[in-house]
Amino acid sequence: MIGAAFAAVRTVAGKELLDAWRDRRTLWTVLASAVAVGPLVLVLLSALLADLEQRAQAREVWVQGIEHAPGLRNFFERQTWVVHPAPADHERLLRDNAIGHPVLVVPPDFEAALARGEAPVVELVSSAGNPRAEAGAARLAQMLHGYNHEQATLRLAVRGVSPALLEALRVQPRDVADAAQRAAQLTLMLPFFVLLAVLYGALAAALDTTAGERERGSLEPLLACPQPPLALVLGKWLAVTAVAAALALLSALSFLPGQWLLASEALAAMLHYGLGEALAFFVLLLPLAAAVAAAMMAVAIRSRSVKEAQTTATLVVLVVSLLPMLALFGQRGEQPWQLWLPGLAQSVLMGRVLRGQALETTDWLLPLAVCALLTLLALAAVVRALRGAALR
Amino acid sequence: MIEVEQLAKRYAGGRGRADVVAVAGASWRATDGRITALLGANGAGKTTTLRLVAGLVAPDAGAVHIDGIDVAAQPVAARARLGLLGDARGLYPRLTARENIVYFGRLHGLAPAAAAARAQVLARQLGFAALLDRRCEGYSQGERMKTALARALVHDPANVVLDEPTNGLDVVATRALREVLRRLRDETGKCVVISTHVMQEVERLADEVVVMAAGRTVACGSVAALRAQAGEADFEAAFVRLAYGGAQPVAGAGA
Numbered sequence: 001m002i003g004a005a006f007a008a009v010r011t012v013a014g015k016e017l018l019d020a021w022r023d024r025r026t027l028w029t030v031l032a033s034a035v036a037v038g039p040l041v042l043v044l045l046s047a048l049l050a051d052l053e054q055r056a057q058a059r060e061v062w063v064q065g066i067e068h069a070p071g072l073r074n075f076f077e078r079q080t081w082v083v084h085p086a087p088a089d090h091e092r093l094l095r096d097n098a099i100g101h102p103v104l105v106v107p108p109d110f111e112a113a114l115a116r117g118e119a120p121v122v123e124l125v126s127s128a129g130n131p132r133a134e135a136g137a138a139r140l141a142q143m144l145h146g147y148n149h150e151q152a153t154l155r156l157a158v159r160g161v162s163p164a165l166l167e168a169l170r171v172q173p174r175d176v177a178d179a180a181q182r183a184a185q186l187t188l189m190l191p192f193f194v195l196l197a198v199l200y201g202a203l204a205a206a207l208d209t210t211a212g213e214r215e216r217g218s219l220e221p222l223l224a225c226p227q228p229p230l231a232l233v234l235g236k237w238l239a240v241t242a243v244a245a246a247l248a249l250l251s252a253l254s255f256l257p258g259q260w261l262l263a264s265e266a267l268a269a270m271l272h273y274g275l276g277e278a279l280a281f282f283v284l285l286l287p288l289a290a291a292v293a294a295a296m297m298a299v300a301i302r303s304r305s306v307k308e309a310q311t312t313a314t315l316v317v318l319v320v321s322l323l324p325m326l327a328l329f330g331q332r333g334e335q336p337w338q339l340w341l342p343g344l345a346q347s348v349l350m351g352r353v354l355r356g357q358a359l360e361t362t363d364w365l366l367p368l369a370v371c372a373l374l375t376l377l378a379l380a381a382v383v384r385a386l387r388g389a390a391l392r
Numbered sequence: 393m394i395e396v397e398q399l400a401k402r403y404a405g406g407r408g409r410a411d412v413v414a415v416a417g418a419s420w421r422a423t424d425g426r427i428t429a430l431l432g433a434n435g436a437g438k439t440t441t442l443r444l445v446a447g448l449v450a451p452d453a454g455a456v457h458i459d460g461i462d463v464a465a466q467p468v469a470a471r472a473r474l475g476l477l478g479d480a481r482g483l484y485p486r487l488t489a490r491e492n493i494v495y496f497g498r499l500h501g502l503a504p505a506a507a508a509a510r511a512q513v514l515a516r517q518l519g520f521a522a523l524l525d526r527r528c529e530g531y532s533q534g535e536r537m538k539t540a541l542a543r544a545l546v547h548d549p550a551n552v553v554l555d556e557p558t559n560g561l562d563v564v565a566t567r568a569l570r571e572v573l574r575r576l577r578d579e580t581g582k583c584v585v586i587s588t589h590v591m592q593e594v595e596r597l598a599d600e601v602v603v604m605a606a607g608r609t610v611a612c613g614s615v616a617a618l619r620a621q622a623g624e625a626d627f628e629a630a631f632v633r634l635a636y637g638g639a640q641p642v643a644g645a646g647a
Contacts, residue, residue, distance in 0.1 A: 004501060007498070007501075008498075008499055011495065011498040011499060012499070015484075015487070015491075015495050018487070018491075019484060019486050019487065022486040022487070022527075023486060216482035216483075216484075216485070217480030217481060217482030218480070218482035218483065218484060219480070219482075220448060220478045220479070220480040221476065221478065221480065221481065221482075221496065221540070221543065221544070222499070223448055224446050224447075224448060224471055224474070224476040224478065225471065225496060225499040225500060226467075226468045226469070226471040226472040226499075226500060226501070227468070227499055228468065
């Protein structure tokens with residue numbers, strides 16, 4: 001009896017896997033959207049980061065009317081900055097994000113006004129909608145402040161006043177964040193994309209084995225077979241979990257070649273991602289794959305069509321994928337309660353793996369228990385739906 | 393042999409709507425080696441009765457016995473003795489006919505080799521052996537019907553229940569199906585039950601007729617016996633008299 005039920009579970013799981021394998025269009029879509037997008041985003045982000053790094057080190061300034069301020073040009077050149085003439089329509093270019101640097105506008109009577117002690121006004125033109133120019137604007141403002149300070153010091157010295165009198169205190173800014181730390185922010189995206197692969201992998205298979213079965217009218221003949229509903233449900237669940245787990249593995253492995261393409265040195269140095277990390281990701285995601293598969297089946301079995309099921313199952317995708325995003329934007333860092341929520345817990349633990357921190361037994365045992373409980377509840381719901389008079 | 397006693401089933405209407413009474417006291421018996429037809433208008437409760445027979449729906453009252461096995465008490469054992477071609481006869485479009493049939497054979501407890509052999513035999517008997525290894529997505533209505541029938545017969549059940557089997561079939565396919573059902577009766581002595589609303593079908597095929605109206609069994613017997621009982625020479629007229637007491641039914645009278 002038990003042996004026969006096991007054989008039924010195997011038969012159902014085998015058939016569902018074959019069915020999923022033959023559904024090539026869905027297979028390719030899932031592979032493309034879930035597995036390829038992760039490395040792609042990683043490479044794009046690293047290119048952006050590399051661009052920012054390069055800009056941070058660039059010693060260049062674009063000025064309109066530098067010919068009116070030879071003293072200022074001399075100051076820039078003493079700081080080994082290169083002065084370029086600004087494009088005429090720089091305001092439009094800045095608005096359109098066509099140039100990635102701020103522009104300094106010097107009025108025609110700058111040098112004369114300065115000599116008269118009238119404090120001439122220079123314009124620092126940037127755009128809040130242009131992040132690259134904004135980053136440069138802060139550095140340019142600092143340079144101008146330096147010139148201001150130099151001029152003031154000279155004037156005081158001419159009048160025989162010690163410049164030190166003007167400085168009641170001195171501020172020495174020191175930014176402890178380095179490029180590697182900024183890169184760490186980006187590596188937090190990795191778990192998110194692996195998580196998405198699990199969700200989308202489970203989605204298609206879960207809907208096809210439940211709502212799809214009802215939609216095409218094959219559920220009734222299946223239930224007319226002399227098998228307990230539990231055996232049918234277990235077989236289907238195993239198949240869906242296997243698909244989700246396979247996509248988790250593929251997507252975790254796909255970051256290995258992905259990181260060879262990294263353009264940012266800081267990110268490449270920061271990202272300790274090898275075969276060990278990939279396998280750790282996979283092991284952490286297995287219980288989630290099982291729970292998500294069961295949850296989606298439970299949601300979809302009540303729907304009469306795949307389309308209807310898709311609407312409700314998208315909720316599961318949304319909740320599980322949104323939680324890690326909240327943690328990503330959250331300011332407080334890791335919290336103990338985060339390990340209680342499926343999706344968020346896995347994302348937190350994968351983050352630890354990326355940072356090379358050790359995982360305590362309780363750390364992975366708790367999410368495992370939560371996922372196991374969720375799986376049991378969801379599978380019980382699917383069995384109940386099949387057993388009950390849900391058939392019309 | 394299938395015995396149905398005083399079956400009743402009502403579906404909850406939900407949110408202020410009245411309950412729908414699908415079956416309200418159906419009793420009949422279908423014996424081995426005979427074709428029994430459940431005859432009734434649309435909505436007379438035929439499909440629900442057959443679902444109750446297969447144990448897909450639990451009855452509110454009454455009982456079904458398949459070869460003496462109580463369906464409510466031992467659904468798995470009862471189903472093993474029943475082949476059902478229900479109202480829903482969907483196939484898995486990405487699987488071939490052979491894979492579809494073998495899958496159900498395995499779920500009926502057949503060994504892989506036995507299931508494969510059965511698929512071959514049934515495909516030859518039903519005349520679609522050439523299709524066996526083609527995927528089901530492009531099948532015609534008749535081809536789908538044959539595959540679904542083979543799937544229902546894969547475990548060689550002693551009892552076969554078919555819900556409106558000729559629905560959507562052309563003349564050639566219908567005649568072929570009738571031939572198959574007669575062979576099931578004559579060569580293997582199976583108990584065959586079909587539901588239909590087509591008089592012609594019943595006259596040509598059925599040994600025994602169960603007339604259903606508004607969820608009730610209103611008459612049982614052979615075609616000749618029913619004609620005599622109603623006092624009508626025409627079977628259609630006899631059916632109307634038996635089902636609706638002679639008066640033409642008002643639209644929607646059959647629940």
